[in-house]
Amino acid sequence: MAPLPETDCPVPADQQPINEYQNLSTSFPFSWASGDIVEYCSRLFVTGASFTLFIALPVAWFGAVGSDSDPLIKIVGSVSSGILFVTLAVVRMYLGWAYVGNRLLSATVEYEETGWYDGQIWVKTAQVLARDRLLGSFQVKPVLSRLKYSLVSLGASLFFCALLLINLEGSTQKEYYSTTPESGGRSIPGVYNDDSARWFEPDAFHGGEPSLP
Numbered sequence: 001m002a003p004l005p006e007t008d009c010p011v012p013a014d015q016q017p018i019n020e021y022q023n024l025s026t027s028f029p030f031s032w033a034s035g036d037i038v039e040y041c042s043r044l045f046v047t048g049a050s051f052t053l054f055i056a057l058p059v060a061w062f063g064a065v066g067s068d069s070d071p072l073i074k075i076v077g078s079v080s081s082g083i084l085f086v087t088l089a090v091v092r093m094y095l096g097w098a099y100v101g102n103r104l105l106s107a108t109v110e111y112e113e114t115g116w117y118d119g120q121i122w123v124k125t126a127q128v129l130a131r132d133r134l135l136g137s138f139q140v141k142p143v144l145s146r147l148k149y150s151l152v153s154l155g156a157s158l159f160f161c162a163l164l165l166i167n168l169e170g171s172t173q174k175e176y177y178s179t180t181p182e183s184g185g186r187s188i189p190g191v192y193n194d195d196s197a198r199w200f201e202p203d204a205f206h207g208g209e210p211s212l213p
Contacts, residue, residue: 008125009122009128010111010113010120010122011109011111011122012111012112012113015109015111015112016109017100017103017104017106017109017132018104018131018132018135020100020103021100021104021135021139021140024096024097024100025139029043029089029092029093030093030096030097032044032093033093033097033143033146033147034139034143037146040146044086044089044090044150047085047086047089048082048083048085048086049082051081051082051085051086052078052079052081052082055081056077056078056079056081056082056085057074057075057078059078060074060075060077060078060081061074070168072168073165073168073169076161076164076165076168077165079161080158080161080162080165083154083157083158083161084158086154087151087154087155087158090147090150090151090154091151093147094144094147094148094151097140097143097144097147098144100140101136101140101141101144103132104132104133104135104136104140105132105133105136105137106124107123107124107129108121108122108123108124109121109122109124
């Protein structure tokens with residue numbers, strides 16, 4: 001029987017790219033990216049929805065400053081938080097898969113012999129290099145492409161939510177400056193309003209008319 005490619009490999013087992021790939025492909029949450037596309041998307045959706053409903057929305061509704069703000073703003077802000085949380089998870093997955101992919105495609109392996117920062121470099125044999133590059137090209141690269149598309153979609157969703165929040169905030173401010181519960185109207189900068197003047201400077205008015213000097 002021919003010897004295994006790793007027979008003369010000085011790299012510790014846990015630092016060999018093939019073993020790093022196998023560990024990554026079965027670990028949480030990195031295994032999501034290499035699974036079925038429907039299951040992958042479903043897990044991302046459930047993750048974002050759970051964060052939105054159980055963390056972001058309660059905080060926005062009960063714990064945020066200015067709790068009397070527009071409920072729609074709170075909902076959109078909570079959804080944005082959920083999307084951001086999923087985005088960070090996908091970024092973490094992408095970094096992990098990119099690291100392993102680079103080690104599989106590289107002709108050399110950097111490793112630490114004893115764990116005391118004594119870095120060593122091992123040049124892969126032709127057999128090991130061919131096997132690793134097959135894994136990197138046909139197993140890791142498709143996963144990285146899926147994660148890239150996910151990040152683009154999530155980024156576009158965040159951008160849309162940001163535009164919606166800006167629009168809602170602008171509409172809320174216009175309504176705030178146009179109405180007030182005390183006088184039924186609020187002064188507009190640069191425009192005189194008799195009701196506002198009476199409210200802010202009552203001493204200047206006697207018998208309903210401004211006092212003369």
